[in-house]
Amino acid sequence: MSRFAPRDWHPDERPMLPGSPSTPAHPPLVRVAYFLVGALLTLTGGLGNALVTANLVNLQGTLGAYATETNWLPAAFVMTNASMNLLLVKFRQQFGLRAFTELFLVLYALVTFAHLFVGELGSAIAVRAAHGMVGAALSTLGLYYTLQAFPKPVRFRGTVVSLGIAQLPLPLAYIFSSELLQFGEWHGLYVFELGLTLLALACVLALPLPPGDHYKAFRPLDFVTFALFAPGVALLCAGLTFGRVLWWTDAPWVGLALAGSLVLILAAFFVEHTRRTPLLNIRWLTNGSILRLALGMLLVRVVLAEQGVGAVNFMRQVGLNNDQLATLFTVVLLSTIAGIVVAATTTSLQHLLAPQAIALVIMALGAFIDSHATSQTRPEQMYISQGMLGFGGALFLGPLVVSLIGQVIANPGNLISFSVLFSLTQNLGGLIGTSLLGTFQVWREKYHSNVLVEQLSALDPDVIARLQAGSAAFARATTDPAARARLGLSSLAASATREANVLAYDDVFLLIALIASLHALWVFGRGAWLSYVAPPAPAAAPAAPGAKPEPEQVTD
Structure with missing residues (x-):
């Protein structure tokens, strides 16, 4: 008891x-x-x-x-x-x-x-x-x-x-x-x-x-909404995951999954919008301030995808595995803990936008530093940048969610809507970040590959010397000059592909820095508007009719 x-x-x-x-x-x-x-x-x-x-x-x-x-x-x-x-x-x-x-x-x-x-x-x-x-x-x-x-x-x-x-x-x-x-x-x-x-x-x-x-x-209608919403979200997750892996236009089922998800999710929203006691308060979810907060949570998940899609895949591209990344992620872990401590000790209910803007600037700088990586870059060169991303991520999310929780406490009927909103932005934000950045990386790799291949000419002395060096490296493996030449050409092609991937990851890091910078400018501008121009914020919108039930209280 x-x-x-x-x-x-x-x-x-x-x-x-x-x-x-x-x-x-x-x-x-x-x-x-x-x-x-x-x-x-x-x-x-x-x-x-x-x-x-x-x-x-x-x-x-x-x-x-x-x-x-x-x-x-x-x-x-x-x-x-x-x-x-x-x-x-x-x-x-x-x-x-x-x-x-x-x-x-x-x-x-x-x-x-x-x-x-x-x-x-x-x-x-x-x-x-x-x-x-x-x-x-x-x-x-x-x-x-x-x-x-x-x-x-x-x-x-x-x-x-x-x-x-x-x-x-x-x-x-x-x-x-x-x-x-x-x-x-x-x-x-x-x-x-x-x-x-x-x-x-x-x-x-x-x-x-x-x-x-x-x-x-x-x-009873709760389960109807769930029966529509859950499969819709599942199809959306599958489409976002495999669109990049199988490629968007090469797998017809990816498009069907995304279209099916849209139909099911909209059907669930329609059911909720017409209910007297909805699970999801659609009016609250589509409120301008809530949409801004949801977009902020979504964007920060896209930015934080830099560590998984960007840094980790970059390191694997240059030949490293998880064993060699342990120290790098120890730095990320310690930086994240430091961010938690700073966020917990400095966050103020009167100043929730300032830590968000500072965190975004820190993450933008970290991603910008990574955008100068080369094929010779190793985890040691990413300690500072990845540490900044870990620190900024921990500093950003808490104040943003605290600002949203205040509206939930004022209208407890929106608790389920808030829980679903937070879960979706965190889960789908991670998938969207992985999918968006992965797709962008593939696109930029194709571009850089074309540029590099166009610059390779059999009349270029440097290219000839590189082919000869590549062929000589296989002298002990085969005595056939033609086979050695093919192996040398293959080695040069592999090097070109590696460099194209490195340049593509640099573009990914630069894109993340741009997203974080634009988000920081938006938060700074929003803070300035609220401080000097906007009138006092009106009271939070009331919950949907019947959203807050009259409880028949029972002790646990």
């Missing part, structure tokens, strides 16, 4: 939102314990997908799959993770936090355990999809635990910290996943995650969240 009871609640300790825990005044050591459990839950929820994303190349042999096929693994996770908050918020509201916490942690442990018996791609994709569903619950659970560690006047800083911790799994995966693969290939990754999940379950059972109120929340 929980040690917290409703009669012990002070008015300031009641749950802020339906489905959230109460917030009693905890002793200092209990606050520390809640913070540690919250960090553990957040890392546990993100590490599964991060371990797969960082090791797609290594998992090809284990699963007996082609490179294009392994892309279904992270795609399946995002396809289910992005839309689950449609139901998870109401699950917490109807069945209570204790059932939510224990059920989804046990499910997470069972799904992770199922990974140990996966031996082929089809079953691995199914397990990854299940992982995405239960992983969505852990990110919310980690936030609730982290907020318990902060007193009410600075509780918004807990949101900043939790969002920052959610950015740590990817660098952590690059740091130690190679050792796990050596331990047991695919199974090594998930033996570790299973142990982490069981540890999290033990911590949650030992230190439960304070109870909240709950009431009957689900309505």
